Amino acid sequence: MSAPSPSPRPAQPELLEFDALYRREFAYVWRMLRAHGVPEARIEDAVQDVFMVVYRRWADWQADSRALAPRSWLFGIARRVAANHRRRQARESRPPDLALVAEAEAPADERTARRRALARLERALDELDERSRTVFVLAELEGMTGPEIAELVGEKLNTVYWRLRTARAKVTKKLQARGGQP
CATH class of the missing domain: 1.10.10.10 (Winged helix-like DNA-binding domain superfamily/Winged helix DNA-binding domain)
Incomplete structure (x- = not known):
């Protein structure tokens, strides 16, 4: 059985669109993650996780972009990433929040x-x-x-x-x- 092929990278024009979306919505994603319980110490990792999902799923979203607004799409991804981070934090018996x-x-x-x-x-x-x-x-x-x-x-x-x-x-x-x- 062969290894799964990596997700295709967005083409150059799409990479520019991704960069524009990142710059425009970074603060929104940060606020959504923080408001959904991601601790401040983990917020940068969580934001990166959201945009990694966005990058990997870019072509899928572009195909369905008329059906879902960018903030709606980012909100759904951020909510799932926040839940994953909260679960991970609960599993790792960490010392009290600094x-x-x-x-x-x-x-x-x-x-x-x-x-x-x-x-x-x-x-x-x-x-x-x-x-x-x-x-x-x-x-x-x-x-x-x-x-x-x-x-x-x-x-x-x-x-x-x-x-x-x-x-x-x-x-x-x-x-x-x-x-x-x-």
Whole structure:
């Protein structure tokens, strides 16, 4: 049995398109991964993983590009990569997150306060199921509307609104229980 052949590389014009997509959507992919629970220490690897998938699947996406917008495609890939990174982190019994250790040891200044607030938010988001977390992140952090989210995640609009309402309530409750403001 012969070894599988490597995926074909995009042709030069497609490589330029890939580069343009990378430059245009890097920050979006970074935010999506971070919002989906990829620890800051692993975020660069996760972004690279997303764009490696994009590179390998470029020809497939180009063939179907009329059916799927670039951000929708990147969102789906980023969500799967984030889930893989979270599973990998759970398997590797790693020491506590360095951001949390730094939070406990750092002086109480504005930067530390922001870091603590972000850590509280991340812990609250970690307690949401994946679908609710996705809707919350897209609405609250990305500023997307209900109809935009429904289209992106492929759910009914009323379901999106229900998930958002319950996610907001859960996050608010968790933040208040931990001494943070909603």
